[in-house]
Amino acid sequence: MAELKVYNSLTRQKEVFSPITPGHVGMYVCGPTVYSDVHLGNCRTFISFDIIYRYLKYLGYKVRYVRNITDAGHLEGDRDEGDDKFSKKARLEALEPMEIVQKYTLGFHKVMELFNNLPPTIEPTATGHISEQIEMVKHILNNGYAYVVDGTVYFDVEKYNNEKPYGILTNRKLEDLLEGTRDLSGQDEKKGRLDFALWIKAKPEHLMQWPSPWGMGFPGWHIECSAMSEKYLGKQFDIHGGGMDLAATHHTNEIAQSQACYNVSPANYWIHTNMLTVNGARMSKSAGNGFLPGQLFTGDHPLLEKAYSPMTVRFFMLQTHYRSTLDFSNEALQAAEKGLKRLWEAYENLGSLQSQASALRTNAANAETDNRCRELIADFDISMSDDFNTARVLANMFELVPLINSFKGGQIPLNSISRPTFELLQKQFTTYLLDVFGLKDDKTADTGRLDSVLQLLIQIRKEARSRKDFATSDKIRNELQQQGILLKDEKDGNVSWNII
Structure with a gap:
């Protein structure tokens, strides 16, 4: 088995993966904010981590995979400005906030099911862990890294940065971050422009609020992940993941909070997925080139020539490394559709060769063919252990496809390979297609x-x-x-x- 190496966003290099507890992996992935339909960028992140989860299990690790649901306190801006998204949506639709949460949580689960994502082992909600978040805020206050202004608790970024580098995850200095920060509403309350809210005082009309030592309010966005990851994975765990858009603010603040509270960085390995583009342009709702998973499945979007199945979209995403930009186009999706069909045909051909395989011998009739086949199969694990390189594994699988089809068609005698090689080919081709990549017919x-x-x-x-x-x-x-x-x-x- 190849030694697993992962790219760590914290150190900006590939590192040999070494879990804190041998044989066990704790993995936390920032889940969806359930006030609207899950967008395709989220789907890429969750599919990527589903592959990572599946591969870690394939390697024999016992994985505790925690993926949260954000259902409280999420404002329109990363730095605590704007309306609460849940309250705003609830008022627009004349519903209770938790009706909004339930509606979009169920929708999110349905999309994950269509993509054949395995459920996480634990899926905590922010509203279910208010007490843990309050306790963490109290610890940060007691340690001197936060201050209270009229019922709102702010994290003191400058004081923290005097002791530990605040921008360590993105390799940026505090001075650079301050230069790129605009003035925000409520700025007069804060000691510094980069200070962020751990607990926010609620206005009387605010729909979601809870009692706290500082009055009625709700948690800041960043504190929820720190509190829930600590509860289920401990103060320090193995992998923390999410989209690259979370690194500069959300994950930066998570590291600062955990260091300020427990004096340890929460995760040893930070893994981030890259963004999506459409025909070379960044995908966004405002540009009119953003589409939801359901629109992909029905073809109901001006940019789509036809509908694409969930498995076609999943397979399409696997063809690009998770840290690379992924560009959607009809041509690329249609090519993925054809490629996936070729893989399934090869898989079915392998199954139909089972009866002939019983006559194979221990030694191959063609040593060159046998060796090449074994090399390509062995490279599955080598490629996946090189920072989960699904694209390279697929390249090897497609190199095996014409060989498998030639065995089936009789152009190449099946006895060109040995029985152990055939059994290994069938086992690994099936395992990777179904179990590691999570594809289904x-x-x-x-x-x-x-x-x-x-x-x-x-x-x-x-x-x-x-x-x-x-x-x-x-x-x-x-x-x-x-x-x-x-x-x-x-x-x-x-x-x-x-x-x-």
Whole structure:
């Protein structure tokens, strides 16, 4: 097994991965802010960390993967200015804030399911950990790195920076950061322009607020991740991840908070995914080139020529290293669609060769072919252990595809390789395709969607029968049968279906 190396944003170099506890990995990834639909940039981050999670498990690590849900206290600006997004959305839709949270959390989970992401082992919410956040703020105050102004608690960045470098994650000095900071609302309250709120005093009309030693209020955005990561992973853990847009402010502030509270940096390895572009331009809602996952799946966007399946999009993302910019275009997505189809055909061809493989010998008839095959397979682990380089693994898989297809078509005799090599090829090709990369056949996904539609029709048919509307009931059954789908009424009252 190759030695795992990861790029650490904190040191800006690849490092040999060495977990704090042998055999165990603690990984925290900043999750979504659930006041709107999850955007595609989020999806790239979560798919990338799903691959990392899967690969760590493949290596044999026991992984505690924590991904939070931000459902409180998130203002429109990174430095505590603007309206609270949840309150604003709740007022616009005449709903309770937690109705907004529930709606978009369920939507987020559905998108992750469509992309075949494994759920994290723990998914804490900010609102479920208010007491932990208050306790952490109290510790930071007691340690002298924060101050209170009229019910709001601010972190003293300048005082902290006198002892430890505040901009260590982005390799920037405090003077440079101050030059790029504009004046903000409430600036007169703060000692320094870079100071950020740990706890924010709530206005009377604010919908989400909690009692604290400093009065009614709500937590600042940054404190939630520090409090929850410490609760579930300890004061110091292995991996902290998120999109690169979080590094300059959110993750910088997390490091400062944890150092000020516990005198240790929270994570040993900081991993960041890069941004998305569309036809070479940065993806953004204001530019009109940003689309949601659902629009990709339906093709309902002016920039899309057609719909693309979740697995096509996932596969497309795997073709580029997670630290590289990923550019969306119809040409690239359609190429990914064809590439994924080729991989599935090779996978199915491998399965169909199983019966012939029993006749293979320990020694290969063609040592050159056998050796090349084993080299390409061995490079799967080498490439993935080089900072999770999915693109290089896929390149090797595609080099194996014509060989597999030639075995199936008879152009190259299967006995060109030995039985151990065939078994290794089948095992690793399958493991990487399904378990490490988390891909699944789109035909399976289509069957799942078909079942959802059919269950709805079955329910309508049941309701029609209960009203003795047998004409509608028979029409549903007969028209489905004409489309090649047979409904069968079971003895227990359930209805099954199969394609005829």
